[in-house]
Amino acid sequence: MARLAVPIAAVAAFVYLNTLPAKFAFDDNFAVLSNGDILHPGQPLWKLFVHDFWGQDIRSAGSHKSYRPVAIICMRWQRQIGDLMQPSKRLLGRPQSPDPMVFHACNLLLHALMTLMVYRLTEDLASMRKGLWQSPNWSTSPQRQPAEALSYEDWLCSSTDTEAAISALLFAVHPVHTEAVAGVVGQAELLSALLSGCAFLLYCRAVYTTQAVSIRMDNALAPGLAGKLPGNKQNAGQMRHWLLLVASMALIWASALTKEIGITAGGSRREAQRWAGDRVGIMVSRGFKVMQGMAGALIAMAGGLRLLRLCILAVVVGMYVGLRTFLAGDHLVRIYRKVENPIPFIGPLPRVLTTGFLHAHYATMLLLPTRLSADWSFACVPPLEHLIDPRNLATVFLYAALVWAMAHPTFEILHSVHGATKTAFRQQRLQRAVSASRMGSQGMQERSQGIDEGSQGSKEGCHGKGAANLHGRWRLTVIAGLILAPFLPASNVLFYVGTFVAERLLYVPSVGVCMLAAHVITSAGHLASSPPGESRSGLQQWTMRKRVALGFVAILVLGWSCQTFLRNWDWVDEETLFRAANKVCPDSAKVQLNLGILERRHLNWRAALKNFRRAQVIEPGYCDPTYWIGLTLINEGRNTQTGIEKLEEAVGCHWTVGPAMQALSQVYQPTPGGTPGRPPGDTRINPEVLQRWARVLLRPGVDRVGLACDLLEQAAYTKALAGSNVKPLNTGTMHAADDASTTSSTGVKDEQSPFG
Numbered sequence: 001m002a003r004l005a006v007p008i009a010a011v012a013a014f015v016y017l018n019t020l021p022a023k024f025a026f027d028d029n030f031a032v033l034s035n036g037d038i039l040h041p042g043q044p045l046w047k048l049f050v051h052d053f054w055g056q057d058i059r060s061a062g063s064h065k066s067y068r069p070v071a072i073i074c075m076r077w078q079r080q081i082g083d084l085m086q087p088s089k090r091l092l093g094r095p096q097s098p099d100p101m102v103f104h105a106c107n108l109l110l111h112a113l114m115t116l117m118v119y120r121l122t123e124d125l126a127s128m129r130k131g132l133w134q135s136p137n138w139s140t141s142p143q144r145q146p147a148e149a150l151s152y153e154d155w156l157c158s159s160t161d162t163e164a165a166i167s168a169l170l171f172a173v174h175p176v177h178t179e180a181v182a183g184v185v186g187q188a189e190l191l192s193a194l195l196s197g198c199a200f201l202l203y204c205r206a207v208y209t210t211q212a213v214s215i216r217m218d219n220a221l222a223p224g225l226a227g228k229l230p231g232n233k234q235n236a237g238q239m240r241h242w243l244l245l246v247a248s249m250a251l252i253w254a255s256a257l258t259k260e261i262g263i264t265a266g267g268s269r270r271e272a273q274r275w276a277g278d279r280v281g282i283m284v285s286r287g288f289k290v291m292q293g294m295a296g297a298l299i300a301m302a303g304g305l306r307l308l309r310l311c312i313l314a315v316v317v318g319m320y321v322g323l324r325t326f327l328a329g330d331h332l333v334r335i336y337r338k339v340e341n342p343i344p345f346i347g348p349l350p351r352v353l354t355t356g357f358l359h360a361h362y363a364t365m366l367l368l369p370t371r372l373s374a375d376w377s378f379a380c381v382p383p384l385e386h387l388i389d390p391r392n393l394a395t396v397f398l399y400a401a402l403v404w405a406m407a408h409p410t411f412e413i414l415h416s417v418h419g420a421t422k423t424a425f426r427q428q429r430l431q432r433a434v435s436a437s438r439m440g441s442q443g444m445q446e447r448s449q450g451i452d453e454g455s456q457g458s459k460e461g462c463h464g465k466g467a468a469n470l471h472g473r474w475r476l477t478v479i480a481g482l483i484l485a486p487f488l489p490a491s492n493v494l495f496y497v498g499t500f501v502a503e504r505l506l507y508v509p510s511v512g513v514c515m516l517a518a519h520v521i522t523s524a525g526h527l528a529s530s531p532p533g534e535s536r537s538g539l540q541q542w543t544m545r546k547r548v549a550l551g552f553v554a555i556l557v558l559g560w561s562c563q564t565f566l567r568n569w570d571w572v573d574e575e576t577l578f579r580a581a582n583k584v585c586p587d588s589a590k591v592q593l594n595l596g597i598l599e600r601r602h603l604n605w606r607a608a609l610k611n612f613r614r615a616q617v618i619e620p621g622y623c624d625p626t627y628w629i630g631l632t633l634i635n636e637g638r639n640t641q642t643g644i645e646k647l648e649e650a651v652g653c654h655w656t657v658g659p660a661m662q663a664l665s666q667v668y669q670p671t672p673g674g675t676p677g678r679p680p681g682d683t684r685i686n687p688e689v690l691q692r693w694a695r696v697l698l699r700p701g702v703d704r705v706g707l708a709c710d711l712l713e714q715a716a717y718t719k720a721l722a723g724s725n726v727k728p729l730n731t732g733t734m735h736a737a738d739d740a741s742t743t744s745s746t747g748v749k750d751e752q753s754p755f756g
Contacts, residue, residue: 004165005119012115012172015561018568019104019182025574026374028184030054031075032098038075039098041083048072050327053188058328064498065328070258071188078102103184110190111172111181117197119168122515124204126160129474166553167518171511173560175369175567180504182571183374189507192259196508199251199265206244207309245309249316256320261508263320264485337655339589339622341500342378343492353384355492356395358501362487363398366506366513369560372567373584374577375594376501379618380585406479475516482512525549574598589618593625600628605636623653627660634667651699661702668693690715 024032032038035055037048052058053066082099171177180186255262338345343354361381365372373380384391486508490497499505525545570580578594585591596611609632612625630646633639644667650660668689694711697704 004161005116005168008119008165008168008172009112009115011169011561013108013112015173015564016108016111016181016568018565019108019571020101022100022104022182022568022571023573024098024100024184025571025577026183026185028100028103031185032079032103035072037072038079041076041080045073048076052328063328066260067324067328068188068257068259070254071191074106074191075103075184075187078106100184103187104182107181107184107187107190110187110194111177114190114194114197115168115172117194117201118171118511118514119164121197121201121511122167122518123160123164124201125474125477125515126163126519128204128208129471163518163522166521167514169553169557170514170517170560173557173564174510174514175372175560175563176365176503176506176510178372178503178564178567178571179374180507182568183504186504186507188259189261189504192255192262193508193511195251195255195258196262196265197511199248199255202244202248202251206241206248245312249312252316253320261486261489261505263317264488336496336498337622339378339619340498341492341496342383343500344496346383349387350383350385353387353389353392353395356399357381357384357391359491360391360394360398361501362506364394365503366510369563371584372503373581373588373591374503374570375581375585375588375591377585377588377590378500380588380591381501382587402479406476478512478515482515483509521549521553525552587618589615589622589625592618593622593628596625596628596632600632600635605632608632609636623650623656626650626653627656627663630660631663634663648696651696651702657702661696664693664696687715687719690718 031054037043037051037055048069050058051069051072052063053068053072054064056063058065058067079098079102082102085099085102180189252262252265255265336344343351343358346354358381487505488494490499490502490505525548567580570577574594575598578591578598581588581591582595592611592615596608596615599605599608599611609629612629612632615622615625616629626646627650630643630648630650633643633646636643644664647660647664647667650656651664653660690711694708694715696702697708697711
């Protein structure tokens with residue numbers, strides 16, 4: 001493994017080296033810089049288990065229900081490591097902000113380790129697919145020559161190494177991983193994927209371990225073989241089998257507590273179980289001498305262990321769901337915004353069409369990652385309204401390909417398993433009849449011999465069926481267990497999520513895609529096959545196909561590496577990130593909003609207003625631009641009255657009521673006695689300002705009734721005493737008041753889904 005895997009992991013680390021100097025960007029500000037669970041070292045550890053990923057109480061109405069305590073603990077450790085690397089600030093007593101380089105270095109390491117995991121996972125699955133049928137001379141006969149066995153094992157290792165190397169290389173440099181690796185928030189995705197991959201490997205070892213198979217054969221299936229295996233070896237095999245299973249279940253929990261998508265790993269475990277059952281049938285159908293006489297018991301015992309493991313898996317998943325329900329009270333975010341996910345806000349037919357095209361869009365990013373963006377919010381991908389929309393062709397093509405890829409091997413498997421089971425029980429009945437006659441009848445012996453000889457052709461014919469069976473089960477395991485199951489929570493099929501499109505959600509499904517691509521390339525290019533016979537034309541064709549396949553892999557890996565390395569620069573800071581996103585998604589309302597916030601940092605008021613108004617045109621129901629327009633108009637100083645009206649309008653929106661009230665409270669400056677409305681240096685009070693501020697306090701969502709009544713009473717009393725000799729509100733005050741409120745210019749916090 002180390003001969004190829006370690007250099008490939010080094011490639012994975014190299015293409016992301018330029019992410020180390022990057023700053024916190026986009027959601028990193030909220031996940032790290034605004035998260036008390038990470039920032040405050042004195043925060044009790046137990047609070048991490050009752051808070052969501054963003055540091056809020058997970059039971060609160062505003063929580064995102066993203067329960068990821070393992071990820072938060074890891075980020076907290078990284079914060080502490082960063083503090084140790086800044087001794088000067090610690091000695092001077094200055095507040096220390098987290099060091100982003102530590103977080104980015106951890107992401108780089110996790111991606112390199114995940115690349116190693118992909119290599120090992122591909123190698124193991126390919127060995128399981130090939131090991132039983134690839135060599136026509138494979139048998140259980142003790143007369144098999146050692147040299148032949150050694151040659152077969154060397155060939156098998158080299159063929160699986162080639163496929164694993166291609167799969168790991170494609171995964172290491174795939175451009176769609178940039179968001180997950182370059183963004184600190186993506187660390188939950190990386191760690192969850194790594195833990196889930198380890199769990200899958202251990203589970204496969206528990207299912208397919210030779211010790212477990214020999215134990216089943218020796219103890220339950222073949223009493224005549226008892227004593228051939230030492231007792232301590234049997235016990236050690238049993239212990240290893242169950243330890244691997246327990247470790248796999250523990251890692252599933254750890255993966256799910258890192259990110260919720262980790263619990264979907266159960267789908268791949270179920271496919272591995274079904275594959276194990278098919279392998280039993282194939283071994284019987286291929287004529288293994290030891291197993292033919294005990295085929296029925298072998299299948300029954302394998303089915304019993306499979307059922308037991310599935311029950312354990314169901315209990316583990318159920319316990320996790322119960323824990324989340326107990327802590328959070330709910331699993332999903334019930335508040336959606338059209339700007340983040342338009343699917344819940346459109347009609348039934350457009351909803352179906354848009355959801356289907358969304359899946360095709362994700363598939364396009366996996367297979368042809370040329371258009372990538374940090375933000376895909378509405379209306380970067382416009383919803384599909386009609387059946388005649390040409391984009392529906394992409395949906396039809398995707399679903400047709402999936403149905404063919406999954407249905408074709410399924411029919412082969414069902415036919416093969418049915419034939420294998422039928423042959424197995426026929427052989428079992430025959431053996432019982434032979435045993436009952438105590439082998440005393442020569443006619444029975446001749447009949448038995450005749451049946452054995454007559455069935456030899458069918459056994460040899462089953463070799464091809466077994467190959468197709470294992471191929472089909474392997475494809476189903478990869479497609480259903482490693483692609484569809486991890487993608488299902490983000491598909492908007494079971495429930496709506498708070499993210500329409502997010503590239504980091506493809507980190508885990510891309511593992512299965514890279515495996516399939518590596519298998520296709522290896523098979524088409526004969527990279528895992530030995531040279532043909534002595535035919536010169538056949539040898540030339542074999543050599544040419546191999547060179548073409550290797551050249552294609554080299555070009556693809558080199559091109560993706562350059563694309564990934566260049567795109568990493570987009571994540572250096574927020575400005576480069578959103579300017580790059582604007583090139584791909586100029587019609588995204590959130591991209592325009594964030595560009596406007598960036599222009600405000602440079603005091604480009606007119607450019608900022610242009611972006612904010614563009615965001616409003618894209619989505620009129622998006623209230624965040626209203627808040628920022630009001631704030632910018634006041635800062636610009638040309639139309640402060642309209643700016644105040646915009647802020648008051650923003651108070652009526654659930655998403656902006658907090659920052660809008662904070663800005664208005666600074667606009668309506670309080671007097672030393674606590675009454676707003678007195679400009680600096682003027683002791684007189686403007687009753688109109690008091691009345692206006694009171695009306696804002698009485699709005700739904702604010703409900704400051706007591707203070708509003710006091711202000712209205714004071715306004716009436718002041719107006720009666722002072723008459724009309726009162727100055728209007730000082731706009732310079734609004735300028736100065738707003739300066740303090742614009743220091744936090746990262747925007748209103750995004751609402752994130754547990755699977756976003």
